[in-house]
Amino acid sequence: xxxxxxxxxxxxxxxxxxxxxxxxxxxxxxxKWRFCLATVGVPAAVALAVRLGVATGILHAHxxxxxxxxxxxxxxxxxxxxxxxxxxTAAAVLSRKKEPVLAAQQ
Numbered sequence: 001x002x003x004x005x006x007x008x009x010x011x012x013x014x015x016x017x018x019x020x021x022x023x024x025x026x027x028x029x030x031x032k033w034r035f036c037l038a039t040v041g042v043p044a045a046v047a048l049a050v051r052l053g054v055a056t057g058i059l060h061a062h063x064x065x066x067x068x069x070x071x072x073x074x075x076x077x078x079x080x081x082x083x084x085x086x087x088x089t090a091a092a093v094l095s096r097k098k099e100p101v102l103a104a105q106q
Contacts, residue, residue, distance in 0.1 A: 007081075008047065011043050011047065011081045011082065012043075014043075014082060014085055015039050015040045015043050015044075015085045016040075017085075018039045018085035018086065018088065018089045019036045019039045019040060019085075021089055022035045022036050022039060022088070022089055022092045023036060025092055025093065025096050026096065027092065027095070027096055031092075031095065035088055035089075035091070035092040035095075038088045039084075039085045039088045039089065040085075042080060042084030042085065042087075042088060043080070043081045043082075043084050043085065046077050046080045046081055046084065047081065049077070050074070050077050053073075059073065059074070
């Protein structure tokens with residue numbers, strides 16, 4: 001198995017763990033689904049964008065061949081692959097903390 005498949009496995013497991021964490025939060029069912037889909041969707045969209053960039057020739061597949069702007073894009077994409085689910089989970093937790101305040105005001 002090549003290295004990029006292991007990376008996709010790590011990213012998928014990370015997204016799955018965050019989806020489980022979000023599902024365990026006490027949120028409305030619609031909010032749970034939205035956050036879980038975003039947790040899986042952010043890394044999937046980033047991976048798809050990078051793969052399309054490589055396939056169309058916009059990005060070089062090898063890091064050693066990339067120029068400055070390509071390396072910046074690759075670095076940002078790498079951060080989003082792992083950090084995207086973390087950000088969505090943080091947003092879910094913060095939205096959870098806002099719900100009791102809204103309920104108390106009504």
